[in-house]
Amino acid sequence: MFKLFGSKKKSERAKILILVVDDEPDYITTVQCRLEWSHYEVITATNGQEALEKAASVKPDLILLDTNMPVMSGHEMLEHLRRRPSLKDVPVIMVTARCEAEDVAAASAYGVVDYVAKPFDFTELVEKIAHALENKRTLTKA
Numbered sequence: 001m002f003k004l005f006g007s008k009k010k011s012e013r014a015k016i017l018i019l020v021v022d023d024e025p026d027y028i029t030t031v032q033c034r035l036e037w038s039h040y041e042v043i044t045a046t047n048g049q050e051a052l053e054k055a056a057s058v059k060p061d062l063i064l065l066d067t068n069m070p071v072m073s074g075h076e077m078l079e080h081l082r083r084r085p086s087l088k089d090v091p092v093i094m095v096t097a098r099c100e101a102e103d104v105a106a107a108s109a110y111g112v113v114d115y116v117a118k119p120f121d122f123t124e125l126v127e128k129i130a131h132a133l134e135n136k137r138t139l140t141k142a
Contacts, residue, residue, distance in 0.1 A: 016133060017041045019060040021051040021077070022095070023069040027118075031064065031095075038126055048072030052080055055087050062132055064125075065112075067096040067103060078110035091132040095120065 018040050020031050025046075032042045043058060045051035049072045055063065063081075067074040074094065082088050094107045097118040104115050113132045116125055 015041055016062070017043065017058060017060045018129065019043050019045065019051060019055055019058075019063045021045045021048065021063060021069070021074070022066040023047060024066075034122055035126075035129075040129075046070075048074060048077030048080075051077055055081065055090065056084070059086065060090060061136070062129060063090055063092045064095050064129075065092050067094065067098045067107075075106050075110070078107065078112070082110055089136075091136050093125075093128055093132060095125070 016039075018035055020028055020035070020042055021044070022028050022031075023046050028044045028046070032044060035042045043054055043060065045054050047069045051063070051065070052072070054060075065074045065077065072080075074096065078092065081090065081092070091113045092110070093114045093116060094112050095116045095118060096103070099115070099117045107115055113135065114128045116128060
């Protein structure tokens with residue numbers, strides 16, 4: 001009867017790990033719950049330094065990154081991330097309230113795959129994540 005919905009068991013799905021980096025606890029909780037509901041595994045960090053350490057240990061499939069954070073900003077984290085051979089190809093989507101042209105240009109210089117302005121439509125964010133992951137798979141196969 002449950003096959004009617006065509007869903008797989010959670011254990012049968014490919015595990016996709018997303019690192020969410022932001023200093024706003026409510027934002028992290030909301031995004032984490034919604035991404036987990038969309039069948040992604042999620043780890044979180046509240047600043048760029050913590051995110052770099054977690055990224056180095058778990059090798060996420062994708063990073064959602066804010067710009068303004070304590071300890072290390074999103075742009076500083078991107079700079080460090082791109083210098084590490086094991087992490088330089090991890091797709092990054094900036095999710096931030098800072099959307100001035102210079103912010104977008106700075107993020108683009110570090111090869112972010114997309115830039116999402118807060119507040120955002122969650123369905124659109126999930127579509128951007130899926131697109132970034134598909135592009136990563138295509139590049140890996142090539």
